[in-house]
Amino acid sequence: MTSIDESNKEKFRSVSVDLNNDASLLIDIPDALCERDKVKFTVHTKTTLSAFQKPEFSVPRQHEDFIWLHDTLVETEDYAGLIIPPAPPKPDFESPREKMHKLGEGEATMTKEEYTKMKQELEAEYLAVFKKTVQVHEVFLQRLSSHPNLSKDRNFQIFLEYDQDLSVRRKNVKEMFGGFFKIVAKSADEVLISGTKEVDEFFEQEKTFLLDYYSKIKDSTIKAEKMTRSHKNIADDYIHISATLNSLSVDDSTANKKNLQKLSDLFEKLRKVEGRVASDQELKLTELLRYYMRDIQAAKDLLYRRARALADYENSNKALDKARLKSKDIPQAEEHQQQCLQKFDKLSDSGKKELTIFKGRRVVAFRKNLVEMAELEIKHAKNNATLLQGCIELLKSN
Amino acid sequence: MADTDREDEELFTEPSGTQSQPASLSTEDVSANTNGPNQDALFDDDPEDLFAEATEEVSLDSPERDILLSDGPSPAITPITPPTSVIAPRIGHTHDDMFTHSSFDEIEEEEVDDSFDINISVSDPEKVGDGMNAYMAYKVTTKTSMSLFKQREFSVKRRFSDFLGLHSKLASKYLHVGYIVPPAPEKSIVGMTKVKVGKEDQSSNEFVEKRRSALERYLMRTVKHHILLKDPDVLQFLESSELPRAVSTQALSSAGLLRMVNKAADAVNKMTIKMNESDAWFEEKQQHFESLDVQLRKLHISVESLVCHRKELSVNTAQFAKSAAMLGNSEDHTALSRALSQLAEVEEKMDQLHQDQANADFYLFSELLGDYVRLLAAVKGVFDHRIKTWQKWQDSQILLQKKREAEAKLQFTNKSDKLQQAKDEIKDEIEEMEGRVQQDERDFEQISRTIRKEVGRFEKERVKDFKTSIIKYLESLVLTQQQLIKYWEAFLPEAKAIS
Numbered sequence: 001m002t003s004i005d006e007s008n009k010e011k012f013r014s015v016s017v018d019l020n021n022d023a024s025l026l027i028d029i030p031d032a033l034c035e036r037d038k039v040k041f042t043v044h045t046k047t048t049l050s051a052f053q054k055p056e057f058s059v060p061r062q063h064e065d066f067i068w069l070h071d072t073l074v075e076t077e078d079y080a081g082l083i084i085p086p087a088p089p090k091p092d093f094e095s096p097r098e099k100m101h102k103l104g105e106g107e108a109t110m111t112k113e114e115y116t117k118m119k120q121e122l123e124a125e126y127l128a129v130f131k132k133t134v135q136v137h138e139v140f141l142q143r144l145s146s147h148p149n150l151s152k153d154r155n156f157q158i159f160l161e162y163d164q165d166l167s168v169r170r171k172n173v174k175e176m177f178g179g180f181f182k183i184v185a186k187s188a189d190e191v192l193i194s195g196t197k198e199v200d201e202f203f204e205q206e207k208t209f210l211l212d213y214y215s216k217i218k219d220s221t222i223k224a225e226k227m228t229r230s231h232k233n234i235a236d237d238y239i240h241i242s243a244t245l246n247s248l249s250v251d252d253s254t255a256n257k258k259n260l261q262k263l264s265d266l267f268e269k270l271r272k273v274e275g276r277v278a279s280d281q282e283l284k285l286t287e288l289l290r291y292y293m294r295d296i297q298a299a300k301d302l303l304y305r306r307a308r309a310l311a312d313y314e315n316s317n318k319a320l321d322k323a324r325l326k327s328k329d330i331p332q333a334e335e336h337q338q339q340c341l342q343k344f345d346k347l348s349d350s351g352k353k354e355l356t357i358f359k360g361r362r363v364v365a366f367r368k369n370l371v372e373m374a375e376l377e378i379k380h381a382k383n384n385a386t387l388l389q390g391c392i393e394l395l396k397s398n
Numbered sequence: 399m400a401d402t403d404r405e406d407e408e409l410f411t412e413p414s415g416t417q418s419q420p421a422s423l424s425t426e427d428v429s430a431n432t433n434g435p436n437q438d439a440l441f442d443d444d445p446e447d448l449f450a451e452a453t454e455e456v457s458l459d460s461p462e463r464d465i466l467l468s469d470g471p472s473p474a475i476t477p478i479t480p481p482t483s484v485i486a487p488r489i490g491h492t493h494d495d496m497f498t499h500s501s502f503d504e505i506e507e508e509e510v511d512d513s514f515d516i517n518i519s520v521s522d523p524e525k526v527g528d529g530m531n532a533y534m535a536y537k538v539t540t541k542t543s544m545s546l547f548k549q550r551e552f553s554v555k556r557r558f559s560d561f562l563g564l565h566s567k568l569a570s571k572y573l574h575v576g577y578i579v580p581p582a583p584e585k586s587i588v589g590m591t592k593v594k595v596g597k598e599d600q601s602s603n604e605f606v607e608k609r610r611s612a613l614e615r616y617l618m619r620t621v622k623h624h625i626l627l628k629d630p631d632v633l634q635f636l637e638s639s640e641l642p643r644a645v646s647t648q649a650l651s652s653a654g655l656l657r658m659v660n661k662a663a664d665a666v667n668k669m670t671i672k673m674n675e676s677d678a679w680f681e682e683k684q685q686h687f688e689s690l691d692v693q694l695r696k697l698h699i700s701v702e703s704l705v706c707h708r709k710e711l712s713v714n715t716a717q718f719a720k721s722a723a724m725l726g727n728s729e730d731h732t733a734l735s736r737a738l739s740q741l742a743e744v745e746e747k748m749d750q751l752h753q754d755q756a757n758a759d760f761y762l763f764s765e766l767l768g769d770y771v772r773l774l775a776a777v778k779g780v781f782d783h784r785i786k787t788w789q790k791w792q793d794s795q796i797l798l799q800k801k802r803e804a805e806a807k808l809q810f811t812n813k814s815d816k817l818q819q820a821k822d823e824i825k826d827e828i829e830e831m832e833g834r835v836q837q838d839e840r841d842f843e844q845i846s847r848t849i850r851k852e853v854g855r856f857e858k859e860r861v862k863d864f865k866t867s868i869i870k871y872l873e874s875l876v877l878t879q880q881q882l883i884k885y886w887e888a889f890l891p892e893a894k895a896i897s
Contacts, residue, residue, distance in 0.1 A: 209730050216725045223718035230711035237707055240700040248693045251686075256861050263868065363731050367896035370737060374890045378883055385879040392872050395865060 019142040024048045027145050027160065029138040030058075034130060039063060039091045041137055045160045051152075052161060061159070063090055065166045066137055069159045073150065080305045080343075081350030082150065083358055085143035086294035091133040096126040114243035117268075121236065121275065128279055132287065139291075200348065206355055207303055214296045221289040228286055231278035238271030259395055266391040270384060277380045284373035292362055299358055306347045313340040516542040516621055518636070520614040523606045525593065526557075532594045533557050536610060538617065540636050546628060552637060558583075558590075560641050561613055567631045568620070573776070574783045576848030578856050579626065580619040581772045583612035611761055615769060622859065673785050677846070683853055684781055691774045698767035705759045712752035719745035733896045740892040744885050751881055758874035766867045770860065777856065784845050791838035798831040 020026055024047060031042040044058045070087035073079055100122050107115055141160075144150045159166070242264045249260035316337040323333035522537040539553040565582035572579050589605040617636075621627045635641065675681050719742045726738030805824045811817060 205730075209728070213725070213728045216721070216728045220718065220721040220725050223714065223721045226714040227711065227718050230707055230714050233707040234704060234711065237700055237704040241697065241704065244693055244697040244700060248690075248697070251689050251693065254857070254861065256864075259865065266872075359731060363734050363896060366734055366737070367893065370741065370893040370896070371890065374886045374893055377886045378890070381879045381882040381886070385876055385883070388872050388876045388879065392869055392876070395869055395872075 019139065019146050022146065025145045025151055027138070027141045029134050029141075032130070032134045034093075037093075039130075039133060041134065043141065043160060051157060057161065057163075059160065059163055061166065063088070063137070065159065066140060068166065069155060070140070072155045073144075073153060074301070076153070076155075079149065079153075080309070081302070081347040081354065082147070083295070083298045083302050083354045084150075085140055085147075086291075086298045088133070088136040088140045089294075091129070093126065093129055096122055096129060099125070110240075111243050111247060113246065114240060117239045117243070118236070121239065124275070125232075128282075132283075136291070202352055203303070203306070203348070206299075210296055210300050210303065214293065214300060217289055217293045217296060221286060221293050224281070224286040224289055228278050228282045231274060231281065235271045235274040235278060238267045238274060242267035242271065255398070259398055262391055262394050266387060269387050273380050273384050273387070277377070280373065280376045280380070284369045284376065288365065288369045292365070295358070295362070299355060302347075302351055302354060306344070306351050309340070309344040309347050313337070313344045316340040514544075514622070514624075516540065516544055516627070518614065518617045518621060520610050520617065523610055530591075530594055533559075534593060534606060534609070536613060538636065546633070548637065554636065554639055554641075556635070556641065558585075558609070558613070559643065560635065561616065563641075563643075564620075564631060564635045565616075568626060568629060571629070571631075572626070573779060574787075574845075576780050576783065576845040576852060577623070577625060578773070578776050578780055578852050580616060580623070581776050582616055583609060584772075608765075611765065612769075615765070619769075619773075623855075673788050679850070680781070680784070680846070684778075687774055687777055687781075691771065691778075694767055694771050694774065698764065698771060701759065701764045701767060705756055705764055708752055708756035708759055712749050712756060715745050715752055716749040719743075719749060737892050737896050740889055744889045747885050748882070751878055751885075755874065755878045758871060758878075762867050762871035762874060766864065770863075773856075773860075777853070780849055780852065784842070784849055787838070787842045787845050791835065791842050794831065794835045794838045798828065798835050801828050801831055 020028065026046040028044050029041050030044050033040045033042075039062070041061050041063075042058050043061050044056075045052070046056045048055065067087055070084065073084050100119075103115070103118050103122060110118070144153070144156055150156065245260055245264035245267060249257055249264055252260055316333070316339075320330075320333040320337045323330050517540070519539045519541075520536050521539065524535045524537075526533055526535045535555045535557050537553050538556050539551070540547070541551045543550060562582050562585075565579070568579045586605070586609075589602075589609070592602045593606060620632060626632055722738055722745060723742035726735050726742055729735035729738055801824060805821070805828060808817065808821055808824060
């Protein structure tokens with residue numbers, strides 16, 4: 001069992017702020033177990049709400065269960081006017097696993113210490129991926145519990161409470177085809193949303209903004225990821241340099257021996273700092289961008305749904321006109337038209353609210369993360385400078 | 399005097415001693431830049447024998463020449479250098495004190511104690527000519543207060559092949575007697591072709607800068623060697639405005655091909671000579687250098703990887719900066735938009751910072767290691783020469799033995815008419831061989847002594863060199879970190895201003 005203690009979680013719980021503050025429903029993932037490819041999350045709930053059977057309970061859940069919950073919420077008509085929190089991405093251990101494999105192949109070319117250090121680095125990376133996935137699943141649930149409407153969802157409660165295996169519930173035929181349909185529907189929606197003539201100023205602005213912002217933030221996420229990877233590569237190089245300097249020191253029989261040892265130690269310390277720079281940048285920048293990229297997609301989905309409702313309304317208008325023309329089925333057509341209008345208005349109202357809250361949430365999260373990232377960068381750079389200057393002093397004094 | 403007689407004989411006999419080895423006894427493998435075997439063969443026997451006895455005599459010439467003469471062939475005496483060049487002997491330029499060979503060691507110590515004040519810079523690369531005949535000319539500026547030079551500050555224009563030519567001359571003179579001659583920078587056909595073709599882009603600029611820096615380091619290392627500094631070829635290289643082209647340094651010339659053949663022959667020979675090492679010091683040192691070589695190569699590879707990744711980081715940071723700027727433009731919340739644009743600016747500055755750091759990684763660390771990997775090859779070469787010298791001595795002894803046996807055989811022959819003549823002949827030959835054996839033994843002892851001193855000097859220099867360069871490198875890292883702090887501290891209030 002891999003435990004993540006509270007202090008560490010604080011560090012990670014930063015993409016969304018002000019979550020899990022309401023004592024009436026507190027959710028967290030205190031434990032997770034990694035078994036080959038599958039991660040088993042322990043979802044822990046503490047509640048004062050009467051809707052639940054017990055005040056405190058825990059259930060084991062898999063990633064697929066989260067996806068089921070997300071998709072169910074998306075398909076619920078009542079929530080069409082809400083931004084559904086984005087589904088957590090699948091746990092992806094591919095990168096560290098591949099690197100571990102390469103390391104195993106290159107074992108013969110390294111000294112024992114080097115190999116051990118590289119292995120430690122990879123294990124840390126593995127752990128980081130693991131922690132990230134726990135965090136992102138946790139945030140998903142916390143977004144739900146903080147939402148006035150979604151927190152009351154029956155399926156959500158089942159997810160939290162049901163102590164049997166959820167996969168029975170999940171076995172839905174639709175699920176198998178659902179994915180495909182979703183993709184097709186989505187591309188149709190893109191056309192729809194860009195094509196629809198927007199009357200409302202607010203939504204017109206939001207549409208333009210979100211479409212453009214999405215592509216930009218997607219690009220930034222990819223570029224930030226590349227930057228982080230370069231930092232990690234440099235940290236790895238420092239490991240090798242430190243190890244070779246150590247070997248040189250061992251073989252050296254002159255006064256230079258101590259200098260080489262000091263240098264080796266320096267690079268070992270530097271690589272730790274560099275590793276932290278990489279992981280902090282990843283958390284505060286890359287993860288932030290990635291999360292909001294998904295969140296913006298969720299906001300876009302809201303706009304799609306509204307656009308569809310608008311299209312439905314327009315179609316119902318046409319149908320009503322046709323019915324009036326033919327003098328046939330007028331009451332049904334009228335009623336249908338009324339329903340569509342109501343639906344559309346409801347979506348527009350709640351949509352407006354959601355999008356405004358969304359912007360606030362985004363700005364706050366960006367501020368927090370950018371400030372924290374800048375502070376960490378300064379801290380690490382000062383640390384590096386101190387280490388380097390210390391070593392320079394030692395070398396000069398010899 | 400029998401000695402004098404022998405000298406005269408030696409002066410005009412065929413250098414038979416060299417037949418047992420490839421003609422390039424003094425060819426150094428590292429840079430394969432010597433000017434062909436024939437000249438080297440002459441180097442071997444002529445001056446060595448000419449001045450074999452000079453080691454006991456008092457020389458009336460300048461001390462520099464004396465040092466050269468007693469330890470190896472001197473360019474000032476014999477016209478051995480490439481046919482196209484003329485070395486002007488520095489006769490009468492320096493003081494005319496008398497020095498004995500026995501005080502050779504003292505002389506060496508004195509040279510080292512004299513203030514070594516010389517600084518050479520290589521600058522202003524300039525393309526001369528067009529197309530495939532074009533070349534880069536570099537300005538070589540020397541600043542010095544040493545009396546060895548005519549002026550205190552002077553410059554000349556040199557091209558890459560001139561440097562190779564200089565190394566080639568130095569290698570042919572000094573390597574086979576045990577001096578560690580710094581290798582010249584490597585040729586690069588690909589690199590030079592780009593420059594010739596006229597691609598005025600970043601990669602060819604980087605190539606030129608890399609080469610310029612390497613040439614500068616090469617010259618500084620060469621003049622730091624107190625023997626090489628005084629060599630007329632070196633002085634001429636630094637001072638004379640016109641230098642004859644060293645044509646045989648071209649990689650694809652016939653001389654180049656010959657070098658490659660000799661290189662291969664040498665490699666084969668190294669494998670077959672097994673020496674009975676009586677001196678543990680040499681074995682220990684050889685192992686030390688071999689292990690050092692392995693480690694330095696490994697370190698070099700890691701640092702090259704660091705340089706590569708640092709450059710990647712720079713590129714990726716630049717791309718992110720652009721992306722962040724676009725994101726900032728797209729952002730509709732005013733304060734956040736401004737903060738994102740500021741972030742983009744910070745990242746852009748960091749991109750430049752990483753680029754500069756990558757250069758420091760390269761020039762202060764990576765190139766240092768590369769230079770030492772090549773220098774260690776020169777050290778190894780010098781050890782190999784000692785083995786060859788030993789082999790030569792052994793061969794002479796064997797030959798002498800054979801001749802003695804032949805003499806003994808003659809004692810029991812009955813053919814009386816030719817007998818006396820044969821006996822006389824063999825007696826002369828034996829005398830000659832005895833002299834040769836003695837000479838070879840002296841050579842072997844000399845090269846062993848020289849190598850001991852050279853290794854001491856080399857190791858001292860190496861430690862100093864590394865320390866200086868590493869400190870500079872660490873200081874560059876400190877600078878980068880301090881700049882990082884500045885940039886992020888400037889950004890922080892911007893981020894805090896988001897509301």
